[in-house]
Each structure stands twice: as C-alpha cells, then as structure tokens.
Amino acid sequence: MLEDVSHAYGAVQALERVSLRAAPGEVVAIVGPSGCGKSTLLDLVCGLTVPSGGRVDGGRAVLMPQRDQLLPWATALDNAALALRVQGLSAKEARAQAHPLLQELGLAGFERTRPAALSGGMRQRVAVARTLLAGAPVLCLDEPFGALDAITRADTQAWLASALLRTRRTVLLVTHDVEEAVVLADTIVVLSPRPGRVLATLPNPLPRPRATTDPDVQALRAEALGAMR
Amino acid sequence: MPALLIALAFLGAWELYTVLSDLDEFVLPPPSAVARSLAEDRGLLAENFATTALEMLAGLGVALVLGVALTTLLHLSARARRGVYPLLIGTQVIPIVLVAPLLVAWFGFGTGPKLAIVAVVCFFPIVVPTLDALERIDPDRLKLLRTLGASRWQVLRFAEAPSALPALFTGARLAVAIAAIAAVLAEYSGSEKGLGRLVLQSIPQLETARAYAAIVVLMTFTLALYTGLTALERRLLPWAVAPPKGPSA
Numbered sequence: 001m002l003e004d005v006s007h008a009y010g011a012v013q014a015l016e017r018v019s020l021r022a023a024p025g026e027v028v029a030i031v032g033p034s035g036c037g038k039s040t041l042l043d044l045v046c047g048l049t050v051p052s053g054g055r056v057d058g059g060r061a062v063l064m065p066q067r068d069q070l071l072p073w074a075t076a077l078d079n080a081a082l083a084l085r086v087q088g089l090s091a092k093e094a095r096a097q098a099h100p101l102l103q104e105l106g107l108a109g110f111e112r113t114r115p116a117a118l119s120g121g122m123r124q125r126v127a128v129a130r131t132l133l134a135g136a137p138v139l140c141l142d143e144p145f146g147a148l149d150a151i152t153r154a155d156t157q158a159w160l161a162s163a164l165l166r167t168r169r170t171v172l173l174v175t176h177d178v179e180e181a182v183v184l185a186d187t188i189v190v191l192s193p194r195p196g197r198v199l200a201t202l203p204n205p206l207p208r209p210r211a212t213t214d215p216d217v218q219a220l221r222a223e224a225l226g227a228m229r
Numbered sequence: 230m231p232a233l234l235i236a237l238a239f240l241g242a243w244e245l246y247t248v249l250s251d252l253d254e255f256v257l258p259p260p261s262a263v264a265r266s267l268a269e270d271r272g273l274l275a276e277n278f279a280t281t282a283l284e285m286l287a288g289l290g291v292a293l294v295l296g297v298a299l300t301t302l303l304h305l306s307a308r309a310r311r312g313v314y315p316l317l318i319g320t321q322v323i324p325i326v327l328v329a330p331l332l333v334a335w336f337g338f339g340t341g342p343k344l345a346i347v348a349v350v351c352f353f354p355i356v357v358p359t360l361d362a363l364e365r366i367d368p369d370r371l372k373l374l375r376t377l378g379a380s381r382w383q384v385l386r387f388a389e390a391p392s393a394l395p396a397l398f399t400g401a402r403l404a405v406a407i408a409a410i411a412a413v414l415a416e417y418s419g420s421e422k423g424l425g426r427l428v429l430q431s432i433p434q435l436e437t438a439r440a441y442a443a444i445v446v447l448m449t450f451t452l453a454l455y456t457g458l459t460a461l462e463r464r465l466l467p468w469a470v471a472p473p474k475g476p477s478a
Contacts, residue, residue, distance in 0.1 A: 047376075061376065062377060069367070071388065134378070
C-alpha cells in the first residue's frame with residue numbers, strides 16, 4: 001500500500017523511503033520508538049496528509065486516534081453511531097444499526113451512558129464500534145491501548161485480538177509496545193528513530209490466541225527488539 | 230446561604246445607620262423606606278419595568294442571533310475573520326456613552342435605539358468566548374471526523390458546535406449581566422419610559438426611595454435571568470456542568 005514514501009514537515013524529515021504492504025484482512029503492526037513517524041504514517045494512509053514523495057494507495061482508511069475522542073455530550077450509542085450519521089443516516093436509523101454491534105462488544109445496558117461515566121476499557125470498545133461502523137476496508141489504530149492501565153490493557157488487547165479475527169479487515173496497528181504487536185499482528189514492521197525507515201519486516205505465523213508468556217511469542221519479541229538496535 | 234446572611238447584615242447595618250444618624254431620607258433612605266416604595270409604587274415600577282425588560286430581552290435576543298451567526302461565519306471563513314474581526318473590535322471601542330444620545334437624536338425616544346444599544350454592548354461577550362471555543366477543538370478529533378468522511382458542515386454540526394455550547398452559555402451570562410447597564414444607559418440618554426428614566430426622574434423629585442426601589446427591581450430581574458440561564462445550561466448540557474463519576478476499572 002505504501003511505496004517508497006517519504007514525508008517531511010518543513011526541514012524535519014519524518015519518514016524516509018518507507019514501503020509496506022498489507023494484504024486484505026491482514027493485521028500489520030508498526031513498532032518503533034517515539035518520534036519515528038508512526039503517526040505521520042497513519043495520517044498518510046488515512047489520506048489526511050499528502051506525502052512529499054512516493055505513493056500511497058489502498059482503500060478508504062478510518063482512524064482510531066490515540067485517545068478515544070468520544071464526544072463527551074453523546075451517549076455510547078450515539079458515539080458509535082456517529083460513523084453512520086456522517087454517512088447521511090438519520091439519528092434513528094444510525095442508532096438502530098449501531099445497537100447490535102454495541103451489544104456484541106459487551107456494552108449492553110450502557111447504550112445511554114455518556115463517556116465520562118464509562119470505564120477506560122468500555123470507552124475503547126465504543127471507539128472500536130465507531131471505527132468498525134465506518135465501513136472502511138482499512139482500520140488505522142494509533143496506540144489503541146496507550147491510555148489504559150496495565151490490567152485493562154491486557155483485557156482489552158485479548159478482546160481486540162478476537163474482535164479483529166472476526167471482522168477480517170485490514171488493520172494497521174501503530175504501537176511502541178513490541179509485545180502487543182507480537183500478540184496481535186500477522187506482520188510486524190520495525191521503524192527506526194527519525195527519520196523513520198523500515199528496519200525489518202517480520203512475518204508472524206504463530207497460532208492464535210497468543211499468550212504473552214508463550215516462548216515463541218517471547219522469541220519473536222526479542223527478534224523485533226533486536227532489529228531496533 | 231452565607232451570601233444571604235452577609236446581605237441581611239448589610240441591610241441591617243444600613244437601616245441602623247439611617248436611624249442613628251440624622252441624615253434626611255432623600256439623601257439616604259433606609260431599606261424599610263425602599264421596601265415601602267416597592268409596595269406603594271408597584272404600578273409605576275411595573276409599567277417602567279415592562280419597558281426596560283423588553284429592551285433588555287429584545288436586545289439580548291438580537292445580540293444572540295447576530296452573535297451566533299457572525300461567530301459561525303468568522304469560524305468558517307478565514308477571509309471573513311481577517312476582514313470582519315478587526316471591525317468587530319472596532320465596535321467595542323465606540324464610546325457608547327457618547328453615542329447613545331446621538332442614536333436617540335436620530336431614531337427618537339422609542340424602543341428602537343435602546344434595543345440597538347443593548348445589542349451592540351451584549352454582542353461582543355457572546356462572540357468572543359464562543360469563537361474561541363470553536364477554534365480550540367482537539368485536532369485529533371477533527372482528524373477522526375475527516376477519516377469518518379464528515380463534510381465541513383458535519384464537522385461543525387457533530388463536533389464543533391456542541392463543544393462550543395458551554396462557551397456560548399458563558400457569553401450569554403456575561404451579556405445578561407451587562408444588558409441591564411446598557412438599557413439604563415440608553416434610557417438616561419433620552420426616553421419616555423423605563424426604570425433608568427424613573428431613577429433619573431425620582432432623584433430631583435426627592436423620591437430617593439423610589440429610585441432605590443427601581444434599582445432593586447432591575448437587579449432582581451437581572452439575577453433571575455442569570456439564574457435561569459445557569460439552570461437551563463445544567464439541564465441542556467449536563468455533560469459540561471458536572472461530569473458524573475463512573476466505575477473506574
């Protein structure tokens with residue numbers, strides 16, 4: 001999807017000749033240290049920024065930003081339904097379509113709750129529901145667990161792993177947590193510090209579900225970390 | 230509650246002072262005389278109050294409608310912001326105290342010029358905080374809406390406008406607080422009716438208690454408007470007023 005892509009903000013080179021491919025239905029994790037241009041990469045894939053050089057193609061991509069960005073005035077149901085509202089559906093139709101997904105994501109009973117009264121994990125689920133309802137073939141998840149505490153993080157990770165398995169969408173997952181990448185992704189792309197270049201592309205054929213304690217998972221994690229040095 | 234006690238103590242001290250000193254009642258009427266005037270002059274007060282209340286409410290209404298429309302325009306168009314915003318600030322340095330009599334000279338003693346003065350004065354505090362709130366949206370939220378495929382109008386409708394509503398309420402409350410001042414000022418410049426004119430008329434007639442009574446009526450009305458707005462905000466924007474506590478895991 002990305003071919004030889006470079007991008008600079010003024011004099012700051014954020015990405016340098018980055019190429020990466022994701023097959024339909026594949027989960028690609030992009031790992032790298034802070035400031036390696038991960039967020040820039042997602043902006044490019046989502047069409048929010050035009051690259052200074054190279055080519056980006058692939059289908060429409062929807063972004064799930066770092067913090068959930070739920071609208072504080074809207075209920076959980078309306079936040080999820082926002083993706084349908086912007087497609088022109090009436091409030092009633094959008095809610096009716098969003099409702100089954102919220103139930104499926106374990107949010108039954110919280111449809112009318114506003115984000116401030118939801119836990120971090122629940123907010124993340126609402127954000128995932130909104131992202132899925134956008135109907136885009138490509139999902140860009142920017143540090144989806146960054147705002148969660150360690151325990152919630154582990155739970156939500158396991159849950160997202162199974163949710164992604166079922167939806168069969170192409171997923172670009174940006175993270176600085178290598179272990180998270182190994183647990184969730186089919187392919188792990190390791191980026192260098194600024195300017196971001198691809199240091200390694202590691203296929204991850206390990207069977208799912210993957211536990212962080214699994215020796216194979218640990219071995220791949222070590223390999224990815226090794227590529228960063 | 231403490232505020233009420235302080236107010237009562239103040240009124241008590243005032244009453245006591247007027248009794249103990251031998252000031253004439255037309256220099257400083259005791260609160261009891263003001264209360265008596267409130268009762269005895271209620272017809273006169275009500276009639277003049279109706280005029281002032283109309284000037285304030287209509288002026289605020291005009292300021293609100295024009296303010297929201299202009300804020301939206303300024304927010305959506307950078308060109309409008311460059312062209313109009315400096316002019317808008319210009320309207321605020323017009324010495325309204327001096328211009329008010331001119332407006333009366335041009336447009337007469339009716340409600341029109343008063344309404345215009347209230348609107349001009351109240352307009353600015355509505356526009357500034359609201360525009361500020363519209364401009365200060367989290368850029369990540371805008372990114373999200375763009376990748377969801379939202380049009381410019383949808384971004385405004387679903388994200389920007391709701392997030393600016395608390396600021397609009399703040400602006401409206403500020404506007405209410407100064408609307409009374411603006412209305413009285415406009416009436417001082419020449420009018421046939423209104424609480425401001427009643428005050429102006431009562432003092433040379435040595436009806437000082439009545440002047441105070443008129444002030445009490447105006448203060449009560451302003452306070453009621455202010456409180457009403459606060460209550461309305463609590464009702465319409467519960468998410469902005471007190472974020473409810475939820476489960477934390």
